[in-house]
Amino acid sequence: MEKYFFDWKEYTLENGFKIVSIKKDTELCSIQLGIDVGAVNEEENEKGLCHFIEHMLFKGTKSRTNIDIDQDLEDRAGSYNAYTTYTSTVFSITALFQEFDPSIEILSDIIKNSTFPSEEIEKERGVILAEFRNSYDDVEHFSFNKVNSIGFEKSPLRYDILGKESIIKNVTRNEIMSFYNKYYIPNNTVISIVSPLEHEEVLEKVKGYFSHWQGKELMKKDVIVEKNRGIEVTSRKKEIEQNTIVYLYTFYSLTRDEELALEILNHKLGESANSILFRALREEKGISYDIYSEIDVTDYMKTLYIYCSASEDDILEAKKTIDNCIENIVGKHIMIDERNINLMKKVMKTGIASILEDSEGLCNYALHQKLMKRKIDGFSEDLEALDNIKAEDVYKAAEKVLSNPTIHILVNQG
Known part of the structure; x- marks a missing residue:
């Protein structure tokens, strides 16, 4: 059988923050940070908060406005992205290797130091409600949502990742912050890095940005798994x-x-x-x-x-x-x-x-x-x-x- 090898090491910091370093002969660096929380972890009155928070982490930190964040990401001259799934929330930057330090710095800033400005919450609320309207018009998306909603009675899969429109319309800043403080913690986070650096160098750089992030007890509800109904x-x-x-x-x-x-x-x-x-x-x-x-x-x-x-x-x-x-x-x-x-x-x-x-x-x-x-x-x-x-x-x-x-x-x- 053919063998496939690549050079990687795994680390865990004292605060529970997990690191995967992959050494590759490349001119690029790719940094992806994932929070182990997605739509399946939301309570009935929290449907859509993971996706809402994904949007809000680009809207301002203690040292950056939303305009600063957008410009600093643009200045990396690579690709950057964020997405929410049923099981995780991910933020990523891929750029030239010379952009490694500023890339990891901005990711650490938006994850650790977001301030959730009230005026930006209201703007983003409107954006997400527009996403709901678009999903209704997308027949394929609508059809998948419908089969899930009738196929499950208790499983979180019966809800779209966007959540429930009624919750997005009425959720408060305090409720958003409470969810963020509960799950967006170092011992619920993984960073994956592909670069030409030695693993020990990657570890030291990551420590500089994440070792002082305070861990806390992680309380997750059991996720309901449910066989689909034959209907x-x-x-x-x-x-x-x-x-x-x-x-x-x-x-x-x-x-x-x-x-x-x-x-x-x-x-x-x-x-x-x-x-x-x-x-x-x-x-x-x-x-x-x-x-x-x-x-x-x-x-x-x-x-x-x-x-x-x-x-x-x-x-x-x-x-x-x-x-x-x-x-x-x-x-x-x-x-x-x-x-x-x-x-x-x-x-x-x-x-x-x-x-x-x-x-x-x-x-x-x-x-x-x-x-x-x-x-x-x-x-x-x-x-x-x-x-x-x-x-x-x-x-x-x-x-x-x-x-x-x-x-x-x-x-x-x-």
Whole structure:
């Protein structure tokens, strides 16, 4: 088996702040800082606070205005980004290596020293409410939100990462600050750095910015994981050109080897341009332009979706075709053989090689591995496990997962 190596070390400061240093022969530095808090950690009256805080950390610190922050990020002449997921909140800068110190300094400032100005909260409240309106107009986004909302009764996945509009409209500065002070602490934070520096140099630089950050007791609620409900619901929406179908499956009880078999199945089912669903709905019947499946093996997620758009005249035929494809896979009437497995191995190896060659991608991969408390080079074990997966394992994964879906159909109200 091919071996994939990169040079990394992990450290934990006395305050619990975790560091992943990756040494790479590059002219760039990539710095990504992740807080181990996302939408799954929000209480019922906190839905949307992670995303709101992500926005607010660019709106002013003890020493910078929002204009200063924007300009200092722009001056790095690289790329910078922030995003919120169900499980984490991430801030990143990738720039020339000479920008290493100012990049890490500004990230430390916005994470530790944000002041949440009241006037900026009101401005950002309006921005996020506009995001809600945009999400309603995005039929694909709307369809995924609907299938989650009907598929779960208690799981936090039933809510969009944007949260609940009623909460965003009324949340106070004190409530935002309370959430921030609870979770945005060093012992709930990971920084991943790709640079040409020696690991000890990275450690000393990080210490200079984060070692005096005061840790505190971390209190997290247990995250509810819930199998999706086997239910089909049809909704109607005005003035849409495309109707949609979304299938939702969950797989919380699978082993990692079984998840790998499911990933092979997902690639064959709807991830590739030569997938079962693509050929059945687009190439053979010509009734759908947009058809795919996607899988998420992140902790607390464990979801597989099938998405399809079609005209109102074809939507029921599309559903029938998807159902037939699923039945034929579970019934072993569609061939999944060693060729499919070997192709998936090649896909994974190509993805790993791409990550290792890309400073930003490697930095992001290492960050999320650490946030999920997985081995930084966990892909090596996955590749070894893939060598032992057979076609029968893929069929068994299909039988375990591809039953009792949540199905949401969206059609034009007319």
